[in-house]
Amino acid sequence: MTPLKNAVSRRKRIAISQLALGGLALGGLALLQGCGGDDGRPVTGIGQAIVTPSVKSVALVNPGGGFTPAPPAGSTCLVGARSYTLALDSGLLQYSRCVGDGVMPYRSESGMRTLSDSELKDLTAQLGKLTVVKADNGCITDVPMLSVTVKTALAEQKYVDDGFPCQVKDGPFLSRTTVTETMNKFDSYAK
Secondary structure: OOHHHHHHHHHHHHHHHHHHHHHHHHHHHHHHOOOOOOOOHHHHHHHOOOOOOOOOOOEEEEOOOOOOOOOOOOOOOOOOOOEEEEEEEOEEEEEEEEEEOOOOOOEEEEEEOOOOOOHHHHHHHOOOOOOOOOOOOOOOOOOOOOOOEOOOOOOOOEEEEEOOOOOOOOOOOOHHHHHHHHHHHHHHHHO
């Protein structure tokens, strides 16, 4: 065999070996995902980010109320109530907010819009900050309980803010501060 044919043959063997190793690596990655990665179900373990590749939609809810003045007569919602639902595949944001000035009755204002790619990327980055936490056993009584619900093709999971371990004994919980920051970010896109 000539030196040129030897070199070509050697390169072919190396290329085939690299393809085989790449296939093994991809197969190993698939096994890892099946053994603790994203298996299609919502996560509940402390420290885990709740938005995984399997999550199809996220809903954030503040039912309103808490330690606030009574709303004016004729009000149809509670002070501070707001909700947001985002379809992650389409970028469709649906929202509802309780609006009013304390003199006129509070009323619900709803809408929907499709987010731009950059807006969706911004909200997805914020959603990535929502991780399961351990509640510290302090129980809040003068504010509404915030919740976040994620849906995958296989299941739905509701999380509540960490100020309510007295009412929700087994969680899972999210940081109230982070949920509030996330709602405020969503509010800026609900227009």
